[in-house]
Structure formats: C-alpha cells, structure tokens
Amino acid sequence: MTDSFPRHWMADQQRSGHSLCLILDSENERDIRQLLLNSSQFEQYVSVYEGTDIADLADAGPFIFTLDQPGDGRIDQLLKHPQRDWGWLASLQKGDLPKLIKHWHERLLIGMRPHQALYRFHDNRVLARALEQLSAETYPPYLGPAVSVCYWDGADWKTANNPAPDSYPVPSDPLWLRTPVHPSQANEILRINAHRYLLAEHVKAYADLAELHDPDVWLRDRLSQADAWGWHEPQQLEFLLVQSLQAPAYTLAAHWQVRAGETPAEHFERVYVLRGVMP
Structure with missing residues (x-):
C-alpha cells in the first residue's frame, strides 16, 4: 500500500x-x-x-x-x-x-x-x-x-x-x-473502563488473578459472558466481574448458568439473591 x-x-x-x-x-x-x-x-x-x-x-x-x-x-x-x-x-x-x-x-x-x-x-x-x-x-x-x-x-x-x-x-x-460508535469501539471502551474499575476498586484481587491468568484475556472472557447473558447495565457488569474475581479458582458455580426461558433481568436477580446463600 x-x-x-x-x-x-x-x-x-x-x-x-x-x-x-x-x-x-x-x-x-x-x-x-x-x-x-x-x-x-x-x-x-x-x-x-x-x-x-x-x-x-x-x-x-x-x-x-x-x-x-x-x-x-x-x-x-x-x-x-x-x-x-x-x-x-x-x-x-x-x-x-x-x-x-x-x-x-x-x-x-x-x-x-x-x-x-x-x-x-x-x-x-x-x-x-x-x-x-x-x-x-x-x-x-x-x-x-x-x-x-x-x-x-x-x-x-x-x-x-x-x-x-x-x-x-x-x-x-x-x-x-x-x-454513532462502532460496535468494535464500544467493546474496547467497555474493556478499558472495566480494567480501570478493577484497578481502582479491587487491585489486590486483580493482581492475584494475574499470577494465574492473563488479566486481559480473563477480562475479555468475562465481558463476552456478560454480553451472552444480556447483562449490559453497569450494576450487572460490576457484579459479574467482582463475583468472578472472588469465585474459587475464578470459576463461577453451576447455578450461575442461565435457565431455559429466563430473561436477562430474571437471571441477574436470581444469582444476585443467591450470592449470599450459596457458595
């Protein structure tokens, strides 16, 4: 060229x-x-x-x-x-x-x-x-x-x-x-903002994660999961990121998976309530 x-x-x-x-x-x-x-x-x-x-x-x-x-x-x-x-x-x-x-x-x-x-x-x-x-x-x-x-x-x-x-x-x-923002740019902005949030509010847990996983790959995977579940609100994204950081081996339990016929809002409400009940 x-x-x-x-x-x-x-x-x-x-x-x-x-x-x-x-x-x-x-x-x-x-x-x-x-x-x-x-x-x-x-x-x-x-x-x-x-x-x-x-x-x-x-x-x-x-x-x-x-x-x-x-x-x-x-x-x-x-x-x-x-x-x-x-x-x-x-x-x-x-x-x-x-x-x-x-x-x-x-x-x-x-x-x-x-x-x-x-x-x-x-x-x-x-x-x-x-x-x-x-x-x-x-x-x-x-x-x-x-x-x-x-x-x-x-x-x-x-x-x-x-x-x-x-x-x-x-x-x-x-x-x-x-x-209008192109979808690829919106995704990049979201990733950067999520990275900033974790550095500012959960830096120790984020640093511990880096000992086992590439933080960038891990973060992209979490954001892809949020998108697949239809969790786009700031509260939903924050909840998923924090709970994923705190999960054993950084793996969410089986009850986090979406159920048949469950809307994104219903799915979020269910796991949000269960977070204090189930390990």
Missing part, C-alpha cells in the same frame, strides 16, 4: 512552517513505540495519560511523538500499513505540543462519575467518524491547536484542515460525542 499521500501531506505541512507529530495507539504498536522512544529526545514525546486520572493506563495509552522530517523512516511500517489502525498524524504551530496535550486531557473522559467512559481520540477510526459528522466550521473545538490532520478512514487516506487552530473550552454538549 502506497505511503505517498501522507508523505506529501507531511512535506506540505513542514514547508508551511508547521511541526509534525504522530498520535500513536501505543497498546497495539509497542515495537514502533519502543523504536521511537529509543531514538527521540525527551522533549519529543509525551505519554498522554501520564498525569491524569487514568495514569494507571499510561503504558497501554496513546503517545504523541514529534517528527523532524516528512521522510522519517521510523514510521515506514505505519504508513505502509494503515489498516493496522495505529493512530493518525497532525501538524501544529511551532511550540504548540503542550497545548495539544492539554486539549486532549480535557476531552479524555466522557460523562459523570462513577460511570465515565474513555474517549479514544487516538484511534483513527474514532477521528474519521467524528470528522465525517462535523462540518468544517465546527472543527476547531474538536481539533483544538492542530492545524491539519492526516488519517486513514478505513478505505483511503484523508486530511482535514482546521480553520481556526487554537485552545478552546470543552462545549457543554460536544458535537463529536453525538457520532
């Missing part, structure tokens, strides 16, 4: 006097991240989640790297394989990286405690979906200090130019949050 489009965009932006940066999905591109970390100066990268309420997710969260040259060979594999959905590119006015970090820090969490969701701004699919729904005049509060962005929309490379790059307060009703 050709990388000429993003390379030309990068060259045009640099000729216009702008800085180039890479917004990288760190969790899925650890080898590239390590390459960039090993070959960048300290001031040339930022772990976006560091210093926020979700700092515990920093290692799996996005990093932003500044790039000196449009032909930077360190990102060859990213540009040649955009279908890996590794993130996107942005250009900034010189010295505006701190403004960009602050901009996304203010937009990371959606909703009110204790059921806040995490906005995956670094996912090119999320960015593409938002920009598709927004009109150009409504880009500024979303893109903030970014002058221009270049991203893969799932089928082709696209760019979007910000008509008024600057710092903006978060609107009371952000237009980009009205964008």
Whole structure:
C-alpha cells in the first residue's frame, strides 16, 4: 500500500512552517513505540495519560511523538500499513505540543462519575467518524491547536484542515460525542473502563488473578459472558466481574448458568439473591 499521500501531506505541512507529530495507539504498536522512544529526545514525546486520572493506563495509552522530517523512516511500517489502525498524524504551530496535550486531557473522559467512559481520540477510526459528522466550521473545538490532520478512514487516506487552530473550552454538549460508535469501539471502551474499575476498586484481587491468568484475556472472557447473558447495565457488569474475581479458582458455580426461558433481568436477580446463600 502506497505511503505517498501522507508523505506529501507531511512535506506540505513542514514547508508551511508547521511541526509534525504522530498520535500513536501505543497498546497495539509497542515495537514502533519502543523504536521511537529509543531514538527521540525527551522533549519529543509525551505519554498522554501520564498525569491524569487514568495514569494507571499510561503504558497501554496513546503517545504523541514529534517528527523532524516528512521522510522519517521510523514510521515506514505505519504508513505502509494503515489498516493496522495505529493512530493518525497532525501538524501544529511551532511550540504548540503542550497545548495539544492539554486539549486532549480535557476531552479524555466522557460523562459523570462513577460511570465515565474513555474517549479514544487516538484511534483513527474514532477521528474519521467524528470528522465525517462535523462540518468544517465546527472543527476547531474538536481539533483544538492542530492545524491539519492526516488519517486513514478505513478505505483511503484523508486530511482535514482546521480553520481556526487554537485552545478552546470543552462545549457543554460536544458535537463529536453525538457520532454513532462502532460496535468494535464500544467493546474496547467497555474493556478499558472495566480494567480501570478493577484497578481502582479491587487491585489486590486483580493482581492475584494475574499470577494465574492473563488479566486481559480473563477480562475479555468475562465481558463476552456478560454480553451472552444480556447483562449490559453497569450494576450487572460490576457484579459479574467482582463475583468472578472472588469465585474459587475464578470459576463461577453451576447455578450461575442461565435457565431455559429466563430473561436477562430474571437471571441477574436470581444469582444476585443467591450470592449470599450459596457458595
């Protein structure tokens, strides 16, 4: 797959006097991240989640790297394989990286405690979906200090130019949050939020689990089970996760299985009542 489009965009932006940066999905591109970390100066990268309420997710969260040259060979594999959905590119006015970090820090969490969701701004699919729904005049509060962005929309490379790059307060009703969420993105957001919850409220039990199981695999399995049972409410998910952590050998007893003709609500009510009666 050709990388000429993003390379030309990068060259045009640099000729216009702008800085180039890479917004990288760190969790899925650890080898590239390590390459960039090993070959960048300290001031040339930022772990976006560091210093926020979700700092515990920093290692799996996005990093932003500044790039000196449009032909930077360190990102060859990213540009040649955009279908890996590794993130996107942005250009900034010189010295505006701190403004960009602050901009996304203010937009990371959606909703009110204790059921806040995490906005995956670094996912090119999320960015593409938002920009598709927004009109150009409504880009500024979303893109903030970014002058221009270049991203893969799932089928082709696209760019979007910000008509008024600057710092903006978060609107009371952000237009980009009205964008329909793809099911795969909803599942990823749910997994991340469940992980955050267990780290915050049940860290010892979660750490003990890690001695026997891969926590990520275990968590995905629990969430798949909740989906199969039709348990989608926060109370139901929390109950399943906590009880699974506390179950002998992390295996739920036989009475947890759904019965014939039982609705999700009836199923939940039955096992919720029985939790204090049966081992």
